[in-house]
Amino acid sequence: MKILILGAGRVGTSVAENLVSEQNDITVIDTQAEGLRYLQERFDLRVVHGDGTQVSVLKAAGIEDADLFIACAARDSANLVACKIARVMFNVPRRIARVRSAEFAEHAELLGDNGFCVDAVISPERSVTNYLHSLIEFPEALQVVEFASGRVSVLTVRVGAGSPMANHSLDSLREAWPDVSARVVDVVRDGRAVQAGSGTVILPGDEVVLIVDTRHARRAIRQLRVAEKSVRRIMIAGGGNIGMRLARKLAEDNYSVRLIERDAARCEFLSTQLPNNVLVLHGSGTDEALLTRENIEDMDTWIALTSDDEDNIMSSLLAKRLGARKVIALINRMAYGELMQGSHIDIAVSPSQATMSELLRHVRRGDVVVAHRLRQGVAEAVEAIAHGDRKTSKVVGRRVSEIRLPTGASIGALVRGDEIIMPDANTQIEADDHVIVFVPTRQQMARVEKLFQVSASFF
Amino acid sequence: MKRLLAIANVVGLTMMLFASTMALPMIMALVYADGAEDAFVDGFLIALGIGAFLWIATRRFRAELRPRDGFPLVTLVWLGLPLLASIPLLIYFDRAGIPLSFTDAYFESMSGLTTTGATILTGLDTLPMSINLWRATLVWVGGMGILVLAVAILPLLGVGGHQVFRAETPGPMKDDRLTPRIASTAKALYAVYVGLSLLCFLAYRVAGLSWFEAWCHMATTMGLGGFSTKDEGFAYFDSLQVEIVAMVFMVIAGINFATHFTAWRYRSPMAYLRCPEAVPYLVVLAVTGLLVSLGLYLSGVYPQALTALRFGVFTTISVATTTGYANTDYTLWPLGIPLFLLVLSGFATSAGSTGGGIKMIRVVLLIKQVRAELVTMLHPHAVSPVRINGRVVDPRVLSSVAAFMLVYGASILILTAIMLGTGLPPEEAFSAVLATINNTGPALGRFGPMGSFSALTDFQAWVCIFAMLIGRLEFFTVLILLTPTFWRR
Numbered sequence: 001m002k003i004l005i006l007g008a009g010r011v012g013t014s015v016a017e018n019l020v021s022e023q024n025d026i027t028v029i030d031t032q033a034e035g036l037r038y039l040q041e042r043f044d045l046r047v048v049h050g051d052g053t054q055v056s057v058l059k060a061a062g063i064e065d066a067d068l069f070i071a072c073a074a075r076d077s078a079n080l081v082a083c084k085i086a087r088v089m090f091n092v093p094r095r096i097a098r099v100r101s102a103e104f105a106e107h108a109e110l111l112g113d114n115g116f117c118v119d120a121v122i123s124p125e126r127s128v129t130n131y132l133h134s135l136i137e138f139p140e141a142l143q144v145v146e147f148a149s150g151r152v153s154v155l156t157v158r159v160g161a162g163s164p165m166a167n168h169s170l171d172s173l174r175e176a177w178p179d180v181s182a183r184v185v186d187v188v189r190d191g192r193a194v195q196a197g198s199g200t201v202i203l204p205g206d207e208v209v210l211i212v213d214t215r216h217a218r219r220a221i222r223q224l225r226v227a228e229k230s231v232r233r234i235m236i237a238g239g240g241n242i243g244m245r246l247a248r249k250l251a252e253d254n255y256s257v258r259l260i261e262r263d264a265a266r267c268e269f270l271s272t273q274l275p276n277n278v279l280v281l282h283g284s285g286t287d288e289a290l291l292t293r294e295n296i297e298d299m300d301t302w303i304a305l306t307s308d309d310e311d312n313i314m315s316s317l318l319a320k321r322l323g324a325r326k327v328i329a330l331i332n333r334m335a336y337g338e339l340m341q342g343s344h345i346d347i348a349v350s351p352s353q354a355t356m357s358e359l360l361r362h363v364r365r366g367d368v369v370v371a372h373r374l375r376q377g378v379a380e381a382v383e384a385i386a387h388g389d390r391k392t393s394k395v396v397g398r399r400v401s402e403i404r405l406p407t408g409a410s411i412g413a414l415v416r417g418d419e420i421i422m423p424d425a426n427t428q429i430e431a432d433d434h435v436i437v438f439v440p441t442r443q444q445m446a447r448v449e450k451l452f453q454v455s456a457s458f459f
Numbered sequence: 460m461k462r463l464l465a466i467a468n469v470v471g472l473t474m475m476l477f478a479s480t481m482a483l484p485m486i487m488a489l490v491y492a493d494g495a496e497d498a499f500v501d502g503f504l505i506a507l508g509i510g511a512f513l514w515i516a517t518r519r520f521r522a523e524l525r526p527r528d529g530f531p532l533v534t535l536v537w538l539g540l541p542l543l544a545s546i547p548l549l550i551y552f553d554r555a556g557i558p559l560s561f562t563d564a565y566f567e568s569m570s571g572l573t574t575t576g577a578t579i580l581t582g583l584d585t586l587p588m589s590i591n592l593w594r595a596t597l598v599w600v601g602g603m604g605i606l607v608l609a610v611a612i613l614p615l616l617g618v619g620g621h622q623v624f625r626a627e628t629p630g631p632m633k634d635d636r637l638t639p640r641i642a643s644t645a646k647a648l649y650a651v652y653v654g655l656s657l658l659c660f661l662a663y664r665v666a667g668l669s670w671f672e673a674w675c676h677m678a679t680t681m682g683l684g685g686f687s688t689k690d691e692g693f694a695y696f697d698s699l700q701v702e703i704v705a706m707v708f709m710v711i712a713g714i715n716f717a718t719h720f721t722a723w724r725y726r727s728p729m730a731y732l733r734c735p736e737a738v739p740y741l742v743v744l745a746v747t748g749l750l751v752s753l754g755l756y757l758s759g760v761y762p763q764a765l766t767a768l769r770f771g772v773f774t775t776i777s778v779a780t781t782t783g784y785a786n787t788d789y790t791l792w793p794l795g796i797p798l799f800l801l802v803l804s805g806f807a808t809s810a811g812s813t814g815g816g817i818k819m820i821r822v823v824l825l826i827k828q829v830r831a832e833l834v835t836m837l838h839p840h841a842v843s844p845v846r847i848n849g850r851v852v853d854p855r856v857l858s859s860v861a862a863f864m865l866v867y868g869a870s871i872l873i874l875t876a877i878m879l880g881t882g883l884p885p886e887e888a889f890s891a892v893l894a895t896i897n898n899t900g901p902a903l904g905r906f907g908p909m910g911s912f913s914a915l916t917d918f919q920a921w922v923c924i925f926a927m928l929i930g931r932l933e934f935f936t937v938l939i940l941l942t943p944t945f946w947r948r
Binding site for chain 2: 002027033040041044045046051062397442
């Protein structure tokens with residue numbers, strides 16, 4: 001697929017980085033040569049230096065035969081204008097814009113075909129906020145992503161030592177859950193994926209990925225990890241866009257929230273914007289005295305959300321040492337994330353992976369409704385719709401055991417109308433089923449996409 | 460050490476790819492039984508074997524190439540391939556009873572691959588067809604670059620391919636890609652190269668050469684090499700049509716192939732006008748051609764104006780594009796003319812073409828920089844950045860161009876001094892260095908178009924080999940390996 005990316009900032013860079021290896025021809029446009037040089041030297045893509053809202057620059061970047069245009073420059077206005085140009089002048093089939101302001105999304109006519117012609121809006125701030133929110137709602141999980149409009153969840157859970165499931169095989173897991181629709185699709189031990197067969201024994205410390213009917217999710221996780229005390233008190237460091245959104249959302253859910261922000265003017269702004277039950281504190285997240293004075297040891301969750309990776313890591317380590325029960329840090333750089341996850345920092349959240357999940361479904365071929373990155377971006381789960389019939393499709397009318405999936409990949413769940421089915425080897429897939437597939441390494445994704453593409457005779 | 464082994468793995472693969480180009484002359488030798496069958500069958504197997512051995516032995520160390528790995532890789536490949544290329548030459552001459560020294564065989568191969576076209580062999584007309592075909596093939600492959608070919612058709616290079624591509628393609632600004640993927644950029648360049656080569660082949664045939672001669676001359680024209688199948692070169696054919704075909708395709712091959720590609724993609728000659736090099740290149744060729752013809756006419760070398768024009772323009776294009784074909788022995792002309800043309804050969808061709816020298820774009824940039832410098836002297840507050848097509852050129856590019864010129868000049872001086880030290884007369888020493896460092900080919904004196912480089916001693920030959928190598932790889936790729944910083948961990 002030919003993809004044009006506008007903006008080599010943090011979002012643009014991570015989008016390019018994530019898409020570059022997947023048989024995509026990528027061109028990145030930016031006005032700053034510095035970010036472009038970084039990309040050019042590390043990845044097999046083309047960079048164009050210039051203003052992406054100018055027709056000549058877009059032309060030089062080859063927009064005429066682009067399949068997908070992703071505008072993720074820093075300014076909303078630039079992104080919207082670029083999308084409009086892409087549609088009006090060059091008729092690019094799909095256009096995605098990163099939009100920070102929530103106001104555009106509220107007025108659909110602005111983004112529609114008579115407005116700025118944006119097919120889909122991505123908002124990294126919103127994705128990360130939702131993601132963090134789900135982590136607080138399911139305090140036992142390392143990652144929660146939803147499929148089939150929230151009816152199916154994919155959970156990543158670390159198995160605690162006292163968990164009833166520890167030292168049991170996957171077989172006995174099924175027996176222990178007669179009334180829960182859940183299935184383990186992946187077991188990660190010491191950072192490496194274990195080939196999970198029915199006889200695999202789960203050890204304490206393993207990370208387990210399971211697909212589960214959302215209604216049963218809470219019960220399922222409890223099985224894997226000793227239930228944690230419910231979360232009430234939350235402290236957030238960093239009152240940027242994400243911090244503010246998250247604080248507001250949590251306050252609405254009646255959590256007790258404290259928000260630390262370094263900049264005094266910003267603090268004032270935050271205190272006018274946020275509901276009264278959010279306590280805005282002026283200071284630094286790495287200030288030991290401040291944390292102690294604000295009773296860090298009573299906090300159920302600490303979340304570091306500044307734009308500085310190192311600051312987030314240090315303040316989270318400090319919070320953990322001072323007694324916060326669970327610490328979550330926003331970490332942009334993939335290398336840092338892998339380093340910190342599972343150390344003293346309980347969960348490392350990568351904003352780029354959260355954004356990618358939003359983008360992926362537009363990049364995937366076949367009728368992919370939702371796609372999510374799992375395990376720090378290594379694995380992926382997609383929800384694809386099976387179309388066609390036994391002749392034209394490689395999945396419809398076949399039993400699960402007959403579908404040729406790549407090694408390690410598995411079909412986790414089927415959604416047929418209102419029904420959620422946890423398939424076994426003999427379940428037959430019907431047309432228009434939503435199939436949720438787990439793929440352990442994203443390089444194998446291409447083969448899964450092919451499975452769900454209908455051969456030409458269908459049309 | 461591990462890095463070197465990882466590099467050796469790619470070198471092995473490239474060698475296998477290169478060895479497979481030996482199949483063409485091998486088949487020719489077998490079909491026509493021209494006396495070089497053994498040489499090519501054995502040479503092919505040995506070359507393939509060396510490549511395969513290197514590839515398999517270092518398989519365990521295969522790794523993604525890092526940016527700096529491009530330099531040793533390219534240098535190793537360019538040192539290793541002439542080695543493989545000289546195997547069939549060595550075997551053939553050994554069995555024919557007129558043994559060729561290793562130095563001579565390596566010189567000939569390096570001269571072919573770097574598209575220099577300086578030959579050390581005599582009696583080309585009596586050589587088996589397959590040997591001449593092999594010499595021509597070397598030029599053709601070396602013209603666009605064997606590693607560019609490897610990047611195009613071997614998927615393994617990935618990101619590293621970008622580094623390799625940069626280290627092998629000539630020119631100061633290599634970050635403008637034709638397509639997002641480096642592999643498809645390399646493919647596009649080769650597609651243009653192959654397409655133009657076929658046109659050239661047919662044109663030669665129509666102009667009256669035999670199929671075989673047309674093929675060989677196509678390869679050395681498009682590669683801007685200048686190897687001929689005849690000792691006398693184009694003087695042997697003495698045909699105006701053939702010379703016109705040669706001139707047209709030499710001019711075409713001296714233009715950036717990326718420009719050809721753009722022109723073809725948009726079906727518009729505007730690309731040539733927008734290219735910062737094509738116009739100055741054509742103007743320089745036209746003006747020099749006319750001046751040289753006028754000089755020849757006035758000095759009485761050719762009393763007829765049209766004859767002067769024919770020889771003047773052909774020689775100008777041939778030497779300035781670093782090809783080195785000759786339709787007459789131009790060393791007999793007043794010394795100033797061929798010497799001037801040799802110097803010009805260092806400047807005329809474009810970056811991204813198959814020609815040698817320091818490339819037109821660098822001269823354009825340098826002139827613009829000087830102009831900007833003068834403006835700032837007059838108006839100290841003036842902001843006058845150097846621009847190409849309305850875009851500001853990165854100052855880092857400018858300083859690298861200045862450094863390049865310095866290294867180019869210094870290399871010529873040092874190598875000439877060395878050649879003088881070995882006892883060559885000044886005219887021959889200077890012209891031999893110029894002709895090899897610019898990858899032009901024929902020099903003056905005994906090394907002229909009708910002579911050969913066989914008069915060189917072994918040491919002098921190695922100096923010339925070194926000059927050809929650094930000229931083709933544009934100095935820095937090779938010189939960077941000689942710095943201690945590069946090897947420090």
